[in-house]
Amino acid sequence: MATVDAPAKTRAQIKERTFRTDNWRQYPYVTFVIFTAWVAYATVRAMWGSAFYVEQYHYLTPFYSPCVNDACGPAGEFGTFVPASAPFFIPYALISLPFLLGFRLTCYYYRKAYYRSFWASPQACAVREPHGKYTGETRFPLIGQNLHRYFWIAAGLISLLNTWDAVRAFHGEDGGFGIGLGTIILWANVILLWLYTLSCHSCRHAVGGRMKHFSKHPVRYKAWTLVSKLNTRHGTYALITLGSLVVADFYVMLVASDTISDLRIFN
Numbered sequence: 001m002a003t004v005d006a007p008a009k010t011r012a013q014i015k016e017r018t019f020r021t022d023n024w025r026q027y028p029y030v031t032f033v034i035f036t037a038w039v040a041y042a043t044v045r046a047m048w049g050s051a052f053y054v055e056q057y058h059y060l061t062p063f064y065s066p067c068v069n070d071a072c073g074p075a076g077e078f079g080t081f082v083p084a085s086a087p088f089f090i091p092y093a094l095i096s097l098p099f100l101l102g103f104r105l106t107c108y109y110y111r112k113a114y115y116r117s118f119w120a121s122p123q124a125c126a127v128r129e130p131h132g133k134y135t136g137e138t139r140f141p142l143i144g145q146n147l148h149r150y151f152w153i154a155a156g157l158i159s160l161l162n163t164w165d166a167v168r169a170f171h172g173e174d175g176g177f178g179i180g181l182g183t184i185i186l187w188a189n190v191i192l193l194w195l196y197t198l199s200c201h202s203c204r205h206a207v208g209g210r211m212k213h214f215s216k217h218p219v220r221y222k223a224w225t226l227v228s229k230l231n232t233r234h235g236t237y238a239l240i241t242l243g244s245l246v247v248a249d250f251y252v253m254l255v256a257s258d259t260i261s262d263l264r265i266f267n
């Protein structure tokens with residue numbers, strides 16, 4: 001009778017770091033550069049404190065939504081409670097940015113990306129990592145990754161706010177209905193944000209998890225099928241939304257600071 005070896009208690013002792021011959025360093029290095037640049041841009045803009053709103057067309061950058069600083073002016077339509085004299089590092093979107101940061105930091109896609117590019121743990125599949133010990137996500141602080149499902153709920157609510165901002169951006173020069181390039185950019189961004197939020201693994205579990213019989217829950221089954229399809233592209237949406245957020249913010253900043261005029265399509 002064939003015997004089965006007991007699982008090894010230690011890692012395989014192989015001298016070579018990896019036997020891979022492809023360009024496996026490209027992914028972690030490129031990711032490192034993109035993420036670092038994005039975080040630097042977002043941090044500066046979130047604390048900038050100006051050029052975040054175009055009053056004439058109701059364009060509000062997603063980095064300032066909802067705007068809760070007394071200095072928000074008409075952009076603070078949901079109410080403000082942070083005094084204008086607050087230190088510069090308190091962002092105007094104080095109640096949404098921490099949740100969005102938590103949402104992205106605990107996202108399955110980003111975890112893979114920053115574990116590989118920032119912590120080299122591991123840098124790539126089948127590449128030995130420099131760390132001697134591996135405890136996974138079983139201890140503090142990484143056990144906090146389990147909070148992702150709650151951040152997902154918060155992110156859904158914030159996406160509703162972003163949708164409202166995009167609706168408000170249908171604002172014309174005479175105060176009525178209007179469409180400009182800014183409206184289109186804000187809508188493109190919010191649609192991508194929804195794709196990212198709805199393709200989340202927690203969303204997939206919320207709509208279709210823990211079911212014993214799909215046949216008894218046809219609506220949930222339909223929703224699960226749809227979310228599963230979106231879920232296959234979750235990493236793509238995670239990356240694209242980094243770009244769409246920057247484009248939306250940068251465009252609003254240019255128009256709000258009178259660097260360029262909004263390209264008007266209607267009114």
Ligand code: FES
Binds near residue numbers: 108201202
């Ligand atoms: Fe990426 Fe939930 S897994 S947002």
